[in-house]
Amino acid sequence: MVTASMIKMPPLRRRHELAAAFEDLAKSGYCVLERALSAEATAALKARVDQQAAGEIAAGAGWVEAGINQRIWMLANKGRMFRDLVMSPLVEAVMGRLLGPRFLLSSLTANIARPGGAPMGLHSDQGYVDFWTEKPLVANCLFMLDDFTDENGATRVAPGSHLVRELRSWSPEETVPAVGPAGSVMFFDGRLVHGTGANHTRGQQRRAVLAYHCRPFVRQQENFFWGLDPAIRRAERPQFLAKLGFEIWAGLGRTNAPNEAGTLAPLDAPLGALDADGLQRDQGAALAEDALWAIG
């Protein structure tokens, strides 16, 4: 069931605040904006994350690392409040700045760093690209649902690493904790080296929602075409579905439906092999094995 969102969208910042954030992003590869979420929104998101985390463990579907930290994937299916978060003008403005127009949502997840949780390996979110890029191909926005501190596993970041052309490994000593009060959002360049910190507290969980985005020609981390709940696909706003890639961009993402345009839907009867009379037939006679060798 698609329910109405209970949270207020983070407001767009004043011009000078955004300008300062863009400067930090350019220089350091990340920026933290405090009070991006209201206290009510932060509490509602946190409660929903906790409920889902417990539910996934109870259902035997928990994604738990080394028995401690928990990741929740596909939040697009797990509450309208998460879908609204990525539609906010603030996310739109900062992601647009980093990735250009028509960027896509790559994944929408929660990450809970629990006491005793080990640090995540340092990496960049476009680490699968084996060369440095002049501009980021992907970018992330991390909503802090708890105060992020050095002790409780605030994300470790290597300031300026997004500008280092040589792809190399990084050591924890080159990183600093990205701290901020609950309700803050951290935006970061996909080339920035970072990772979840170790949680050294006795009893504090450190929860985050991560809206990871990519340029429209990059493969997404989550496969929304298979993974999105069909009921949500039917009910959601075209703008949201476009963010997931259900629209053609620059000729990419076609389905061969007649007059395809706007939000694309699964086809009941995709156009297949036709005979000369225009009748659909399975014309898939196998090629002889030696023909395959010839192709290879």
Ligand SMILES: O=C(O)CCC(=O)C(=O)O
């Ligand atoms: O939760 C965090 O602190 C960061 C997670 C992270 O590094 C990632 O998802 O790539």
